[in-house]
Amino acid sequence: MKLENKVAVVTGAASGMGKAIAELYAQEGAKVIVADLNLEGAEAVVQNIVENNGVAKAVQSNVAKQEDIENMIDTAVKEYGTLDILVNNAGIMDGFEPVGDIQDDRWDLIFDVNTKGVMRAMRKAVPIFLEKGTGVIVNIASTGGISGAHAGAAYGASKHAVIGMTKNTGYMYADKGIRCNAIAPGGVATNIASSMQNPNPVGMERLKPVQGVMPRIGQPEEIAQAALFLASEDSSFINGTVLTADGGWTAAF
Secondary structure, eight states: TTTTOOEEEEEEEEHHHHHHHHHHHHEEEHHHEEESOHHHHHHHHHHHHHTTTTTTEEOOOOOTHOOOHHHHHHHHHHHSOOOOOOOOOOOOOOOOOTTTTHHHHHHHHHHHIIIIEEEEHHHHHHHHHHHHTTTEEEEEEEEGTOOSSSSSSHHHHHHHHHHHHHHHHHHTTGGGGGEEEEEEEOOOOOGGGGGGGGOHHHHHHHHHHHHTTOOOOHHHHHHHHHHHHHHSSSGGOOOSEEEEETTTSGOOO
């Protein structure tokens, strides 16, 4: 098993890509903290993992809150003795608003979840990794983090920032045994659209041509396989980079 005896924290793990990652990691031998704002959903994922002979624990976590991030990583150390892998998957979508229409409260919330939450979790994990001399971070970014035409201004900017942090972290700690990479999924069958509020008609119209050339919708399990690769020793020489997983969508541009 590729992650035998490893301890992983996966955020946004009650559904979608986070659920698929948590379940695959457990299948590969990791002990998993299933962190999500939706505690009932997280507990259902844990139940499925345990029924399949895996080890996991649900933790309610709002990644926009410092205390929740502290708690989910502290819980990993308390329950399983350490932390080896951090997967920052939790995220929310904007309403496709161009910059002229975005409101401060929506901008702030998107950055609190998508960007500051990632930074805070990494900041909490790094000292553990430094003490061990090893550790892996996998950030779930987006093709919206490498393109200006896959979402609105706030979401796109938040995911561009995640990619910037990923590259900086990969370089800064490369000589300390820490690897940090990102995955940039294209369109994937998840429930992230439920976080959209009143889609902006201007943004929706401008994004139609780009959405129209998407080869297909990906499945969460396909992203989980990429996350397994980046967490395992199979990717030991890969650091500070972004793996695009979009079925060839951005190859068109």
